[in-house]
Amino acid sequence: MEKxxxxxxxxxxxxxxxxxxxxxxxxxxxxxxTFESKDVSEDMKFKFTGGRGFGxxxxxxxxxxxxxxxxxxxxxxxxxxxxxxxTQYPGMGKFYAVFVSPLTDQxxxxxxxxxxxxxxxxxxxxxIEIQGKAQNDVVVVVDADAKxxxxxxxxxDDVNAYTVTEAIHEYYGDPKxxxxxxxxxxxxxxxxxxxxxxxxxxxxxxxSHRKTARLKQAGRGGGGTILRDKKIAALVVKTHDxxxxxxxxxxxxxxxxxxxxxxxxxxxxxxxxxxxRTAGTSHLNEIMNEYHLLPTxxxxxGQHPDADKIHSKIYEKMFxxxxxxxxxxxxxxACAKAVDGFELKTGPWKGRxxxxxxxxxxxxxxxGPNVGVYDPAWTTETNFYADHYGxxxxxxxxxxxxxxxxxxxxxxxxxxxxxxxLNFGNKDDIMELIHRMxxxxxxxxxxxxxxxHRMKDLFAEKFGADRNVMxxxxxxxxxxxxxxxxxxxxVAQWGxxxxxxxxxxxxxxxxxxxxxxxxxxxxxEDKAEALHYxxxxxxxxxLVGLCKLPWxxxxxxxxxxxxxPQEAARVPEHVQNYxxxxxxxxxxxxxxxxxxxxxxxxxxxxxxFQLRLGKGTxxxxxxxxxxxxxVWADEWEARAEYYDNxxxxxxxxxxxxxxQEKCDRLQKIRREQWEKLVDTVYRRRGWDKNGIPTVxxxxxxxxxxxxxxxxxEKHAKPEDQWKD
Amino acid sequence: xxxxxxEPMEWKEGMTVRDVINEKxxxxxxxxxxxxxxxxxxDHFATTPVPDGANVQIIHMISGG
Numbered sequence: 092m093e094k095x096x097x098x099x100x101x102x103x104x105x106x107x108x109x110x111x112x113x114x115x116x117x118x119x120x121x122x123x124x125t126f127e128s129k130d131v132s133e134d135m136k137f138k139f140t141g142g143r144g145f146g147x148x149x150x151x152x153x154x155x156x157x158x159x160x161x162x163x164x165x166x167x168x169x170x171x172x173x174x175x176x177x178t179q180y181p182g183m184g185k186f187y188a189v190f191v192s193p194l195t196d197q198x199x200x201x202x203x204x205x206x207x208x209x210x211x212x213x214x215x216x217x218x219i220e221i222q223g224k225a226q227n228d229v230v231v232v233v234d235a236d237a238k239x240x241x242x243x244x245x246x247x248d249d250v251n252a253y254t255v256t257e258a259i260h261e262y263y264g265d266p267k268x269x270x271x272x273x274x275x276x277x278x279x280x281x282x283x284x285x286x287x288x289x290x291x292x293x294x295x296x297x298x299s300h301r302k303t304a305r306l307k308q309a310g311r312g313g314g315g316t317i318l319r320d321k322k323i324a325a326l327v328v329k330t331h332d333x334x335x336x337x338x339x340x341x342x343x344x345x346x347x348x349x350x351x352x353x354x355x356x357x358x359x360x361x362x363x364x365x366x367x368r369t370a371g372t373s374h375l376n377e378i379m380n381e382y383h384l385l386p387t388x389x390x391x392x393g394q395h396p397d398a399d400k401i402h403s404k405i406y407e408k409m410f411x412x413x414x415x416x417x418x419x420x421x422x423x424x425a426c427a428k429a430v431d432g433f434e435l436k437t438g439p440w441k442g443r444x445x446x447x448x449x450x451x452x453x454x455x456x457x458x459g460p461n462v463g464v465y466d467p468a469w470t471t472e473t474n475f476y477a478d479h480y481g482x483x484x485x486x487x488x489x490x491x492x493x494x495x496x497x498x499x500x501x502x503x504x505x506x507x508x509x510x511x512x513l514n515f516g517n518k519d520d521i522m523e524l525i526h527r528m529x530x531x532x533x534x535x536x537x538x539x540x541x542x543x544h545r546m547k548d549l550f551a552e553k554f555g556a557d558r559n560v561m562x563x564x565x566x567x568x569x570x571x572x573x574x575x576x577x578x579x580x581x582v583a584q585w586g587x588x589x590x591x592x593x594x595x596x597x598x599x600x601x602x603x604x605x606x607x608x609x610x611x612x613x614x615x616e617d618k619a620e621a622l623h624y625x626x627x628x629x630x631x632x633x634l635v636g637l638c639k640l641p642w643x644x645x646x647x648x649x650x651x652x653x654x655x656p657q658e659a660a661r662v663p664e665h666v667q668n669y670x671x672x673x674x675x676x677x678x679x680x681x682x683x684x685x686x687x688x689x690x691x692x693x694x695x696x697x698x699x700f701q702l703r704l705g706k707g708t709x710x711x712x713x714x715x716x717x718x719x720x721x722v723w724a725d726e727w728e729a730r731a732e733y734y735d736n737x738x739x740x741x742x743x744x745x746x747x748x749x750x751q752e753k754c755d756r757l758q759k760i761r762r763e764q765w766e767k768l769v770d771t772v773y774r775r776r777g778w779d780k781n782g783i784p785t786v787x788x789x790x791x792x793x794x795x796x797x798x799x800x801x802x803x804e805k806h807a808k809p810e811d812q813w814k815d
Numbered sequence: 816x817x818x819x820x821x822e823p824m825e826w827k828e829g830m831t832v833r834d835v836i837n838e839k840x841x842x843x844x845x846x847x848x849x850x851x852x853x854x855x856x857x858d859h860f861a862t863t864p865v866p867d868g869a870n871v872q873i874i875h876m877i878s879g880g
Contacts, residue, residue, distance in 0.1 A: 364845055365844060365845070366844075378843050381840055383840075599878065604843070608875055609820060609872075610820045610821045611874070617854060645846060646876055650876070651846075651847030651848075651856075651857060651858055651874075651876065652847075652854040656874045659847055659874065659876065660874060662876070747879075765865055
């Protein structure tokens with residue numbers, strides 16, 4: 092690779108982390124080529140903790156009420172959090188990216204593993220803000236070894252992820268030692284991010300065993316689309332200042348002790364529990380199918396006889412075994428599985444043998460049963476091109492599933508699709524659509540890449556497609572596509588997907604088993620309590636830089652017998668570990684209750700942030716009919732006995748009704764249940780009837796920041812306040 | 816008759832916890848079982864009988880994420 096031309100440069104003295112924080116954040120404006128260091132105050136730590144919290148705080152300070160995703164003041168803020176970079180305990184290398192999303196026109200947060208988050212902190216920064224829009228493609232480099240931040244002219248004609256990432260690792264690594272490339276990490280996207288709103292952020296790590304760069308994705312929300320809109324080919328961080336105590340924790344002995352215990356648990360129990368070390372999250376494929384939760388043909392069904400063809404045992408054989416597959420040091424869960432020597436059959440790299448990161452469960456489902464395909468090799472190929480082209484497999488899979496159903500219903504035709512026959516299961520034409528989406532040359536593919544929310548408008552306007560039908564079957568909320576679980580059997584999960592801050596992603600609450608199978612949430616109040624606790628608990632992970640998987644995809648051997656059922660499901664020992672780790676790193680003395688309070692501050696702040704951007708009220712907490720229950724007769728008939736009983740439970744005798752009439756009656760019942768759920772959850776969260784946090788709630792949390800209160804007071808109405 | 820997660824289920828002579836799990840098609844690996852508020856260790860599922868009239872809770876240990 093040729094030497095990159097320096098366009099702008101700034102020197103700095105890297106701050107050493109102390110108790111998990113460097114106390115500094117970096118702002119780079121690629122438009123006016125400026126650099127700025129900001130101090131992190133104690134008040135900022137108290138209110139926002141770190142990670143996603145820091146991202147939201149910095150974004151709040153940088154955008155206007157009217158900012159849209161492609162305005163120059165929009166930012167991508169990346170931050171790991173105070174625990175990010177710990178190597179003693181598994182799952183502690185995540186970063187969280189925050190931005191105003193092209194899909195939702197409000198804030199979005201998306202996380203990734205890989206080494207970028209930890210290396211950024213060890214390069215001296217608790218967060219990096221990227222603002223502005225460059226005129227031509229650039230590479231932004233934070234080089235702590237050279238004590239410089241640079242904006243470089245990009246040499247890349249091909250901006251796709253693997254091309255750029257491999258070249259950058261080689262460029263900055265010591266040519267005499269290939270594994271020196273591990274001190275570099277790169278964030279990229281790709282050409283699909285230029286032509287769709289589904290652009291993902293790839294975060295790299297050097298795999299010293301395979302001698303290749305691997306990619307993990309902050310896939311959701313369109314962060315990659317913003318990266319490319321800013322004409323950034325790569326964000327690079329480089330530092331050799333890396334050790335097991337680089338965070339400078341207050342109590343390394345506690346970290347070592349807790350880590351050793353969890354390592355032992357994982358090593359001894361994982362094979363009998365979730366098999367994360369050999370199958371990764373693909374172990375969920377057959378489980379979701381068995382419980383009618385595997386999205387099949389645009390979420391029409393939750394189960395399919397061909398699902399055996401995507402069983403995790405098949406993926407397990409495809410994944411290379413016996414290699415440490417952690418995406419950050421010290422993660423014995425090692426679920427970042429990969430398919431090595433995979434020969435591509437289509438596209439610009441046809442015939443090449445490459446390493447594919449994944450597929451993980453979400454991709455196995457989205458580019459699998461959801462589009463009517465049961466072919467792991469085909470799914471693996473889509474996984475590779477999604478990463479390489481830089482798009483999100485969840486949104487794209489759910490989006491294309493919507494297109495397939497529209498095609499099969501006759502809402503769009505072969506003329507509209509420019510010759511593609513987009514029936515469910517038509518692998519060749521769906522793959523061709525993916526390549527067309529990346530190239531941006533095909534008008535229909537460009538429409539698809541704008542997401543389900545906008546496709547409904549575009550298909551109605553351009554092709555005369557029935558808007559009402561599309562509203563019923565389009566699996567999106569707040570502008571973003573639903574992730575890969577069928578929610579229609581769980582009232583609580585309606586909230587887990589559709590009463591969220593940013594749209595239907597499963598990182599707030601996954602309550603289907605608790606609600607539907609365990610029957611632990613019988614009342615609306617129980618559901619609301621779960622929809623208060625779990626979204627906050629999960630938010631906490633995003634504040635401190637953690638992966639969720641070591642929390643409850645492994646459990647202590649005595650967890651199920653030591654605690655009563657409600658408590659056991661939260662894996663209390665692991666929750667206490669997180670409290671102890673936070674205290675061991677930061678030197679603070681929080682409790683598990685404080686942990687929720689930390690999260691609640693940011694959760695409510697983000698809700699007000701959405702309000703400030705013109706969203707964040709009840710009307711944006713919408714849910715499509717398909718998420719509530721069966722829409723068409725064939726969905727009902729696939730589980731007729733089950734749904735007949737649901738109807739009876741709702742007080743309706745199904746006798747004499749046609750299947751379509753039954754669907755319509757159940758929809759009416761469930762729509763009423765949804766409204767009741769919304770009311771109950773809003774009350775529990777301390778929000779008014781319109782979904783706006785009350786000033787009283789903000790005061791309780793210590794988040795009555797004047798400009799935040801001003802946003803609430805501008806929008807809150809007396810008639811929306813609860814009477815008691 | 817027994818009750819499993821609040822729903823009635825026919826009881827059979829010699830029925831074990833594993834039999835109940837299989838009949839319910841609960842394939843999730845992280846299950847916790849209580850019979851009349853007494854927990855049953857996971858490696859005893861196949862050998863622990865379920866008495867007629869028992870209240871059985873089979874909890875899938877995935878909550879919230």
